[in-house]
Amino acid sequence: MPSHLFADRPAQPPEPGMVDALISQTRRLRGDVDAVRRDAVLDEDDEDDPKNRWQRALCDLAVHQLDDLGAHLSQLKVGMPGEPSAPPALEPASAESPDRLPRVDAVPAVVPEPGAAYGGPAPARTGSLLSRVGSAEWNLLTDEVSWSEELFQIFGRAPENGPMSLDELPSMVFAEDQPVLQAMVTDCLIDGKPIDGEFRIVRTDGRVRTLHMTGEPVLDADGCTASMWAVLRDVSELRRSERAVRESRDSLQHRRHVERTERRVAVELQEAVLPPWRGSLRFAHGGPGAPLDVAGHYLPAASTGLIGGDWYDALALPDGDALLTVGDLTGHGVSATSSMAMLLGALRGMAVAGIRPGALMGHLNQLLETAAQPALGSAMCCRYDPATQTLSWAQAGHPAPLLFRDGTGRALTRPDGVLLGATAGAAYEEADVRLLPGDLLVLHTDGLTRGTGGAQDDSGTRRLLSLAPRLAGARDAQDCVRAVVEEFGEAPREDDACVMVVHVGR
Template identity: 75%
Template sequence: MPSHLFADRAAGQPPERGTVDALISQTRRLRGDVDAVRRDAVADEDDPQGRWQRALCDLAVHQLDDLGAQLGQLKEGLGEDRTLGSRSAGTGSAAESLDEGTEEGESAEEALADAPPRTGALLSRVGSAQWNLLTDEVTWSDELFQIFGRSPEAGPMSLDELPSMVFAEDQAALTAMVTGCLIDGKPIDGEFRIVRTDGRVRTLHMMGEPVLDADGCTASMWAVLRDVSELRRSERVVRESRESLRRRQDIEQTEHRVAVELQEAVLPPWRGPLRLPHGGPAALDLAGHYLPSGSSALIGGDWYDALELPDGDTLLSVGDLTGHGVSATSSMAMLLGALRGMAVAGIRPGPLMGHLNQLLDTSAHTALGSAVCCRYSPATGTLTWAQAGHPAPLLFRGGTGRALTRPDGVLLGATPQTAYEQTEVRLLPGDLLVLHTDGLTRGTGADPFGTEGTDRLLRLAPRFARARDAQECVRMVVDEFGACPREDDACVMVARVGDPS
């Protein structure tokens, strides 16, 4: 804005018309690029990140619309040999300015087709006013009448009348700005809200300066007023969406921390090798490991567990519940607690699975689960097991491996009052048993059921045969599958039968 501190000082030279044309063309192209980004932005109302990105694009579009319209007014003023120093503005629209700003060879129809849609009837219009303190004459540009929704026949408003259209909360700020300008010679730069004659509320940004006479006294006040309602609305949306995103991230971080703490509290406290039963014949050498998903934020309901039972048998179980976060881990904790309690009470794997199914079916948390439950007797070397829609344990013997034949059993929580079969297999000294959740081997694309992953596990058989203990076997599995891109978390547990002697 050129300086008007002295009425007899010449304003700076206006830019050339060709320069403004180039700026209009650049603004129009940039506006089109931003609009393309906005169309590609995520519009899912449930995605705070997407809402924030789209709000930023909307704000950028409003600002470029604002700039384009102001450049259009500047060009109109240049076309009629007027400068900003004349304190008057043209009446053309943003679309007209874009039309005039087309590159050579481009038709007006093409420019208008690319012109940004106006998001408000008063968007980006700029008006000017001058209040003469010596003659009480008031001059308003045509645009200022449009901004205030005031008929030109009603005439411009004096400084004393202006507060009548201003919000009561903003009147004191406006008075302070005007007083500071007229008495102290301070430039005006502030905003206030008005209620137009048609009842619409608009936010105006006002910039002004005193005009001094030859004696240095204030002769008049000159100001430019711009309707920034749409721009402020876009900025408010950006702030609100950013706050929503921040709150969502805080909630997700808290839920993730709680889920991790709950999972660590429920999973077996042992992190190294374990022998169960303690000091018994043919004890199992045990080791387990939890593998997080590719996104560490997805803490699921996977578990592995080993428990020495009162009669000397050993309980082995792995399982997985649908869902992620606190809900999944709390349901897993409930299910695993029930499994342990029923196993200690002597319930065999098949009936135990039936009780778990009924528990999950009647739970307040709507989730499905898969699980395998094994009861190993070191006295007889017998493994009795049942499964609920879960991958079968893999048995490795003599350098080769195979999957055990699964007894019938559907997913937990899928069908009420379902019977689960159980089966038995005799384990020999040196046998190795691998139990895992499907997140370990489940593939994507052409291998959604994890057949290839299971084959990779079975191909580890020669290496397992040379391993010193179960912990080394677990490390082999982690080395093989730990670096693979995995959409879900997973658990693996290895049990090797010891020599009864």
């Protein structure tokens, strides 16, 4: 709006009721934002989490901006500062310019402290609006300089030392910001351009502050620059909050990029290691005994970023037996999938070499103990002999296979075995069970059936066993897997899971 110094008509302030309504709205909004900020701090689980830092920085910035808005509205309510005297011969650089800025002199002391006006705590500030906005005028005809009291406070300069001239002002400005100030002053004095820019100063007490300077030249009757006036505002906290938002946002974006990259690597590694077959895998042994029809499926966690160390595998061994295994390593991401790949590779190699399930579990336990990335894991390893239709199996802290026969299901009795990587030199027992043509085995990791009631909650296992009638009527192993996925795959799960169904042919 036109400068009050040279306006050809008095400014028309808004109605008091309108300003009061805006102040009330700002107070309510400021209180709401401050409550959100407090909750963001209280609910924080990780001080170093980029998302938490970004949320707090945004709240702090919003509070700073609302504090400034509230102070400005309060100043508007108080009214225009007292009119300073000015030489009658002077006139504005452009009397018709709608972008003129009002000169700011002493603001009445009733302006509220930012934050206090809204009934809640505010971030550390340099003080009220009184100490954050000041004005100055440099008269080029008389060399007189006038500073408002607030400007002395902003610069940390004692009033008895007097105001600084335009030549002295750069001595308190950062060296790299001095060209910015010089350009603004030169453009104003020589070309008559308005001033609008920022620079940093080092106060007399050593504190660094960021100032936003706006102003205009004042012309005499001949159109020559007679003086320059400016309003200087301390925006240090506002800029600091903006910088915190940018830095926390960049940190959050970087972390998300790293997470996406790690997830892609984990998925690719998992797909490279898990069985390449899709659908059923039939073991056609040349000797006596029925073949096996096998199908498996991986169920991801509700959070797509939680790619874990679950595996399932079926392998025809050189002696005609079949290897059947499922397992789960602790952790998620590339670390878990790489450890899973190492463990599954070792398991396949030892099974091909003829090592029995119990001894094989012991070797895997030793392998995890000496691994560069320590981890715990549960696993189950089965070796099926089609000639005798015998399943020999061992487990390491893993759910037992479920055997479905004649339309009913039950869990096999588990042989002793602790988690892999938990105890040095652990021994693992083996158990044997004879399978009949038409039998169905369901092998799975604990993420499939884990309930919400802790380790003793077997509701998931009961749900799986209740599928017996449906599984009995399935056409093949793949149809059985589909039934399990339909039952368990829709509900959100905290962890990923694997399921593998083995059908003994007739």
